[in-house]
Amino acid sequence: MATVALRFPSKVRLVVVSNRGPFVLKETATGVEKQWAVSGLVSAIMPLFRTTPGTWVAWGGRFASEKEAGTTYQEGNLKWVEVPLTRREVELYYDGFANQVMWPLCHHFLEKCVIDPDWWTGYREVNQKFASLTGKVGHDADLIWVHDYHLALVPSFLRQQAFAKKSPKIGLFWHIPFPGPDTWEVVPWSREIIEGLLGADVIAFHVPKYVENFLQCVRAFIDATVLPGGKLIFYQGRVVEVQAIPVGVNQELFSSLGKNPEIREKAELIRQQIGGEKLLLGVERLDYSKGVLDKLSAFERFLEKYPEYHGRVTLLQIAVPTRNGIGAYTELRRRVEALVGRINGRFSTPAWTPVRYFYRSFDQKELAAFYLAADVALVTPLRDGLNLVAAEYVVTKGEKPGVLVLSRLAGIACHLREALLVNPYNPEDMVEAIRQALEMPVEEQRKRLQALQQKLARWTAATWVRSFLKTTLEHRAEYSVATP
Numbered sequence: 263m264a265t266v267a268l269r270f271p272s273k274v275r276l277v278v279v280s281n282r283g284p285f286v287l288k289e290t291a292t293g294v295e296k297q298w299a300v301s302g303l304v305s306a307i308m309p310l311f312r313t314t315p316g317t318w319v320a321w322g323g324r325f326a327s328e329k330e331a332g333t334t335y336q337e338g339n340l341k342w343v344e345v346p347l348t349r350r351e352v353e354l355y356y357d358g359f360a361n362q363v364m365w366p367l368c369h370h371f372l373e374k375c376v377i378d379p380d381w382w383t384g385y386r387e388v389n390q391k392f393a394s395l396t397g398k399v400g401h402d403a404d405l406i407w408v409h410d411y412h413l414a415l416v417p418s419f420l421r422q423q424a425f426a427k428k429s430p431k432i433g434l435f436w437h438i439p440f441p442g443p444d445t446w447e448v449v450p451w452s453r454e455i456i457e458g459l460l461g462a463d464v465i466a467f468h469v470p471k472y473v474e475n476f477l478q479c480v481r482a483f484i485d486a487t488v489l490p491g492g493k494l495i496f497y498q499g500r501v502v503e504v505q506a507i508p509v510g511v512n513q514e515l516f517s518s519l520g521k522n523p524e525i526r527e528k529a530e531l532i533r534q535q536i537g538g539e540k541l542l543l544g545v546e547r548l549d550y551s552k553g554v555l556d557k558l559s560a561f562e563r564f565l566e567k568y569p570e571y572h573g574r575v576t577l578l579q580i581a582v583p584t585r586n587g588i589g590a591y592t593e594l595r596r597r598v599e600a601l602v603g604r605i606n607g608r609f610s611t612p613a614w615t616p617v618r619y620f621y622r623s624f625d626q627k628e629l630a631a632f633y634l635a636a637d638v639a640l641v642t643p644l645r646d647g648l649n650l651v652a653a654e655y656v657v658t659k660g661e662k663p664g665v666l667v668l669s670r671l672a673g674i675a676c677h678l679r680e681a682l683l684v685n686p687y688n689p690e691d692m693v694e695a696i697r698q699a700l701e702m703p704v705e706e707q708r709k710r711l712q713a714l715q716q717k718l719a720r721w722t723a724a725t726w727v728r729s730f731l732k733t734t735l736e737h738r739a740e741y742s743v744a745t746p
């Protein structure tokens with residue numbers, strides 16, 4: 263496994279806190295088994311612990327009993343401390359408030375938000391639990407790095423705690439979109455959520471638009487002053503810094519996987535097994551925000567409109583199981599599988615299956631083989647904080663040709679302008695982008711990919727970590743600015 267040079271001062275005691283940790287724990291007949299978790303957050307953070315020692319406090323994805331203490335695992339540099347959550351806590355905090363209020367709200371699916379005061383109480387209590395455990399295991403921490411929408415209240419709960427030596431620096435990274443106050447107004451507790459976040463010294467988002475939306479929320483809901491320049495907030499006698507620091511991909515890993523002869527062979531085999539001339543690829547957690555239904559509908563429309571492509575193009579869709587306890591996800595799976603069945607039922611021939619559908623996760627080598635095999639990656643979320651799959655596809659391809667079709671509504675689109683940008687809500691736009699991608703001359707494919715690769719080379723998993731940690735470690739609570 264390739265490593266990244268972080269040049270992170272080794273004497274800094276670092277604690278990472280997030281809902282999803284590196285592993286999912288499964289109870290088996292022989293005891294508890296741990297499997298690597300699949301998520302953008304885990305992909306983003308793992309490279310840090312390949313070179314840097316530290317502690318990661320997170321839930322293990324299982325239900326613990328009332329009295330159970332969490333398990334601790336040492337894995338190389340990483341000490342992982344499990345936050346044990348009961349079934350009831352998971353229902354209220356994770357299935358409820360985090361995934362049926364925060365997630366749909368931030369991705370602009372207001373009709374999917376359910377306002378339930380019990381979920382909010384559960385969310386507060388579990389955030390408090392994460393903060394208390396972090397305070398215990400990280401009592402001598404220099405820097406505590408909190409992640410994402412599950413734990414918005416943790417920064418302010420941490421600030422209320424006593425630490426062994428001095429106050430550690432507290433940073434928060436928000437991995438999903440951050441909407442403006444018109445959207446946040448839907449949640450009765452929006453002020454408390456923003457106050458919770460303001461417990462951090464540094465708050466960072468992927469792109470400037472989310473920073474601007476956050477600052478607008480601060481102006482709308484909080485008694486705080488956004489200082490001129492828009493990066494600093496004066497709040498309760500402290501200064502909070504807000505930045506756009508996009509996550510990058512593990513460049514060394516994906517570019518070496520792309521060059522690996524064994525993986526190239528695997529990619530060739532995939533091509534032979536699937537047959538046909540052209541391969542389109544979709545890879546995402548099976549989440550409604552990722553737009554899998556709209557993509558499949560666009561592909562169906564493409565096959566109706568361009569019958570000359572029958573037998574020549576296949577869509578390989580990988581859907582990673584996610585959040586199975588929530589109705590909207592069960593329903594999405596049902597609809598996606600019905601649509602795959604309908605398309606294949608309408609268009610298949612004895613020699614050709616238009617959609618190849620996989621409902622499972624793959625290891626990174628297998629994933630890289632799919633990236634290499636695909637002529638076109640269809641990354642078309644209806645809304646996405648950033649989207650790492652788009653970047654991983656581009657990096658893995660190396661000198662090989664390929665086309666990235668990318669939703670304008672993914673955060674990463676503001677950087678990757680050389681992709682074929684589409685509006686995933688507009689079926690005709692999607693259909694024509696598929697056609698343009700399939701007909702793009704190889705020289706143009708290479709030129710666009712090279713331009714994208716040059717951008718991504720300056721912006722890696724390592725630069726993200728380094729930049730966030732440096733900003734947080736160097737944060738000063740008082741600035742010599744004129745305050746009100």
Ligand SMILES: Nc1ncnc2c1ncn2[C@@H]1O[C@H](COP(=O)(O)OP(=O)(O)O[C@H]2O[C@H](CO)[C@@H](O)[C@H](O)[C@H]2O)[C@@H](O)[C@H]1O
Nearest residue numbers: 300301302303305437509582623624646647648649650651
């Ligand atoms: N079948 C499969 N098997 C194994 N691994 C697979 C897989 N399919 C996908 N993966 C991995 O899972 C990760 C998915 O990351 P994304 O950014 O695409 O979305 P996600 O919503 O999980 O992340 C959230 O966090 C990231 C990082 O901040 C944001 O980009 C995003 O907008 C936000 O929703 C990728 O690194 C990919 O390699």
Ligand SMILES: O=P(O)(O)OC[C@H](O)CO
Nearest residue numbers: 282301302303437584585
């Ligand atoms: O499977 P989940 O619910 O932990 O989703 C993981 C995503 O990275 C959310 O940011």
